[in-house]
Each structure stands twice: as C-alpha cells, then as structure tokens.
Amino acid sequence: MQHAALIVIDMQQGMAAPAAGQRNNPGAEDNIARLLDGWRAAGAPVVHVRHISRTPGSPFWPGQPGAEFQPRFAPLAAAHVVEKNVPDCFIHTGLERWLHVRGISRLVMVGVSTNNSVEASARTAGNLGFATQVVADATFAFAKRDFAGHARSADEVHWMALANLDGEYAQVVQTEALLSNLLAGVRSSCAPDQNPIVAS
Template sequence: MTTNETVIDTENDTVNDTEIAANSALLVIDVQQGFDDSDFWGPRNNPAAEENIAALMDAWEQTGRPVVLVQHASRTPGSVLAPDQPGYAFKEFVAERADGAALHITKSVNSSFYGTPDLADWLTAQGVGQLVVAGIQTNMCVETTARMAGNLGYEVLVPLDATHTFDLAAGPGPGAPRLTADQLATATAVNLQGGDFARIVTTAELVTAARTAAPAAARA
C-alpha cells in the first residue's frame, strides 16, 4: 500500500466541499537537505512528496495566501539537521521559493507550535483559522503539528501525498517491532482523521480548491 492509497476514504468527503480561506496558511515543515541522507534515515516513501509540496507553495503564493516555512534545528550531536551541518539548509526547491514566505519558524522539537517566533501568536495576529500541513516527516513533525493545531481549534487539512517519512523500528534489537514508511503514513492518516484532528486530502484537491476560491486576478 502506498501513501496515495491510504485507508482513509475521502471519496465522499473531499476538500472540494470545504472552502479554502483567503488567508489559509500553508505550513511547510522541515523540508531540509539532511533528509536526503539515506544512510542516516533509511528507506523512505512517496518520491512525489517534493513535487507536491512545490505545487502547494506555488498555488498559495499565486493566490495570495501565506506560506510558513518551518526549519528543524536539531540539538542531537551528529544529527544531519544540526544548524552547523549542510543538511540543515532547506532543499533547493524550497529555498528558491523562500522569499515569498510570510513567516520562517525555527524549532528543535516535533511541534511547529514550539518554535521561534511563536506560530500561534502569528496566526492569531493574522486572523488565520485554517491550516494546511505538509512536509517531513509524516508521522513525526507533520503529525505532531497537525494534532496540536486540531487541539487548538484550527481547521487542519493534511495532504498526505505532500509528506514523506522513513521506515522505523521501536528499538535497536533484531526483535524490535518495525513499520515501513508506508505503514507509518497510513497510521498517521488514521490517527489524524479518525481522531478528528485533521482531514486527509490530496495535493490536487487543495490546488484546485485554492485556485477556484482565488480572486479572478490571482487565477489568471
């Protein structure tokens, strides 16, 4: 099963039934070069994630909606995401679009709400009530941020195909439970939508809905 074949059935509950607010904020979480190090992270899923994230960033910028970039500054010695490592930098396609971002948050934990500057304060000041959460890793910072956003009362949409993650074991021993990246992504989809934290949608649905709801000048 791939992340595009999640057990969550959105056929009769699509984002096309949801208005994309004029100030809906797109959170692009931890799309950093360090996640390209397969020796460090192991097998990943969803090779289309970067293309889909770029499509969302372009749609949000072209329709005048805010994009928030989140960057993980690891405190773990030797981490490829430590600020003194090359992997801390955004992936090139994000860096190319960074000038259009409304906010840049740095964090050292899973939730984007525990970073600098304060995300919740900024959202309140901007009157934002709807969040689209994309990025890396699906079951870590994306899921944690979406869960917290749901608890805080935001309407949260998660395009699962604009996220990816890596295979993960519960421990170092040979008998430790292990899930593939696709299994973890499916679990995230079930957790978020089944737990009423967020709705699982697709990039194509969001881009179509955003452009449909955009002013004529932005759609041109």
C-alpha cells in the same frame, strides 16, 4: 473566509540524505512544490518550518548542511520562517501568535515526516482550534520498527500516522483537491461580493 496558510515542514537537506532511511511517497516533493507554487501565485500565506537540533553531531545541528532548506523549498522574502527544536512546530516558536495576529484560522500541512513533525504539529493545531488539513501525497515517512520490534514499512508508518489524525485533529486530503479549491478561490476573488476559499 480567508486563505489558509500553507505550512511546509522540515524540507531540509538532511531529509534528502540516504542516511535518512527508506521512505515512501517519492512524488511528495513534486506535490509540495506544486502547492507552494499555487500558494505563492495566489498571494496566500506560507510558513516554512525547519528543525534545528540541540544534539551535537546531528545533521540538523546549526551550521550543518543538513539543517539548510533544500533549494527547491527555500523561502521567499515574504514567507514566515519558523525554527523549532522539537517535532511540534508550535512549541516555543511563537507560531500560534503569528497566525492569530493575522487572523489565520485554517492550516494546510505538508512535509516530513508524517509520523513525527507533521503528526505532532497537526495534533497541536487541531487542539488549538485551527481548521487543519494534512496532505497525504505531499508528506512522507521512513520505515521503522514498532514498539514490539516488528519492522514496519514506510507506507505502513505513513498511513497509520494519517489514520491517527483524520477526523480527530485534522482532515486528510490530496494535492489535486487542494489545487482545484485554490484555483476556484482565486477565480471567485475576482468576482464582486465573494471571498476566496482555499481549502474546504
């Protein structure tokens, strides 16, 4: 079984600005960086996704600093970069074809925000038949009001989004478990007649 592709969603400078709002998971960036380092060391495929807004004045409008990748998550030359205009990274991007051409059927999703681009992308990935995992402690969300007008904390938004996904469109996992499986996969790839498994 081949390596899973790590999908790093919308880790752009605009997401780190104070105007983005109250958020949860302050350690998410560290976990994303750990997973990114692990994937790179294993030579496994990495896809960087960034949102390019079609709304003038948006911090994600082309050419604005907010649209640029955070330096910590800037793609390397070997990485695939996807630019999207809607939350779902599969819509009008060619990502599905890129994955199929390379025989990639397993995806691990990290980034922001849990209830928006991550959830939308994971739903489509699951519906398209990809074995998809979303890393709970390597994603984060922002506080918002629900449709009834009740204030919901960033944690509440985050955990409900993950509850919507788990067991239906994806499996929700933690960073440590993925890193352990990644290391085991690298070790097994050094043994004869065995294939590496990145995620289970």
